[in-house]
Amino acid sequence: MDLKKRDSLLLYKLQLLDLKIFQxxxxxxxxxxxxxxxxxxxxxxxxxxxxxxLKEKELEIKNIEGEIADLNRRRDKLKEAxxxxxxxxxxxxxxxxxxxxxxxxxxxxxxxxxxEIDEFIEKTKxxxxxxxxxxxxxxxxxxxxxxxIKEEKEKLNIDKDKYIKKRDELIKKIxxxxxxxxxxxxxxxGRKIISVVIEDxxxxxxxxxxxxxxxxxxxxxxxxNCENCGRFLxxxxxxxxxx
Ligand SMILES: [Zn+2]
Numbered sequence: 001m002d003l004k005k006r007d008s009l010l011l012y013k014l015q016l017l018d019l020k021i022f023q024x025x026x027x028x029x030x031x032x033x034x035x036x037x038x039x040x041x042x043x044x045x046x047x048x049x050x051x052x053x054l055k056e057k058e059l060e061i062k063n064i065e066g067e068i069a070d071l072n073r074r075r076d077k078l079k080e081a082x083x084x085x086x087x088x089x090x091x092x093x094x095x096x097x098x099x100x101x102x103x104x105x106x107x108x109x110x111x112x113x114x115x116e117i118d119e120f121i122e123k124t125k126x127x128x129x130x131x132x133x134x135x136x137x138x139x140x141x142x143x144x145x146x147x148x149i150k151e152e153k154e155k156l157n158i159d160k161d162k163y164i165k166k167r168d169e170l171i172k173k174i175x176x177x178x179x180x181x182x183x184x185x186x187x188x189x190g191r192k193i194i195s196v197v198i199e200d201x202x203x204x205x206x207x208x209x210x211x212x213x214x215x216x217x218x219x220x221x222x223x224x225n226c227e228n229c230g231r232f233l234x235x236x237x238x239x240x241x242x243x
Contacts, residue, residue, distance in 0.1 A: 001181055008223035008234045010174050011182050012194040017167045019191055024160045029152050033145045040138050047131045054124050057117050064110050064117075071110070075103045194223075195231040196239065205229035 003011075078096050081088075088096070171179060186193050195204035200214060207228035216224060223232045 003178075003223040003232050005217075005221050005223050005234065005238055007175075007178055008194050008232045009238060009240070010170070011178065011232070012196075012234060012239065014167065014170055014174065014182060015186065015192060015194055017163050017170065018186070020163050021160060021167070022191060024156045024163075027156060029149050029156070033142065033149060036138055036142050036145055040135065040142065043131050043135050043138065047128055047135070050124050050128050050131070054121060054128070057121050057124070061114055061117050061121075064114055068107055068110050071103050071107050075100055075107075078103070189229070189231055193231060195226055195229070195233055197233050197235050202226040202229060202231065202233060204231055209233070 078100050082093075082096060174182075182193060189204075192204055195202045197203065197209060197214065197217065201208050205226060205228050207226060209226065213224060213227070213233075216222060217233060217235050223234055225231065226233055
């Protein structure tokens with residue numbers, strides 16, 4: 001299809017408006033919010049995991065305390081046997097004493113384990129506290145971000161309405177055949193069917209254009225295609241857009 005310069009200019013204006021509308025419709029304004037929500041989810045899961053570990057460790061301490069109580073009862077019985085006045089052979093005495101020593105060792109080991117678990121519990125509580133503080137910060141950020149998005153969306157919608165109105169006005173000026181041509185081909189060229197020549201280059205594909213071609217653009221009312229990407233070319237000086 002042959003285009004006149006004024007056709008290309010009309011399509012260039014249409015293309016700019018369509019690009020702006022496209023960008024608004026595809027804007028990524030919720031990106032930050034999504035990141036914040038992911039962080040909140042992950043931290044929530046961490047807190048749950050740590051709280052479960054805490055419960056397990058507290059239960060473990062209770063069990064060990066139960067074991068220590070059992071050991072104490074066994075030792076008390078052995079001590080009773082020693083102090084009952086009953087005559088015991090040396091072998092029996094030694095056996096009871098060695099049993100008491102074993103129980104003392106076991107008790108000491110259990111008490112050491114409790115100390116270790118207590119330290120772990122304190123550290124875990126500290127971690128949970130920090131994670132909860134982080135959660136508070138992130139939840140405030142979430143609220144701020146939601147407000148920001150709401151404002152941004154309102155602003156974008158106002159802009160979009162403005163561009164749609166301009167587009168409606170513009171397409172009244174475009175002959176039907178030309179408009180059909182635009183609509184059929186615009187996606188083929190990555191939403192840019194018209195390319196502006198800047199410093200002798202096609203601004204879309206970057207190709208340096210031959211002098212002859214630039215000369216035709218300068219001295220005729222024709223718009224010609226870029227030899228490389230096929231887009232219609234217009235000169236920067238021919239653009240009279242005021243958005
Ligand atoms: Zn090109």
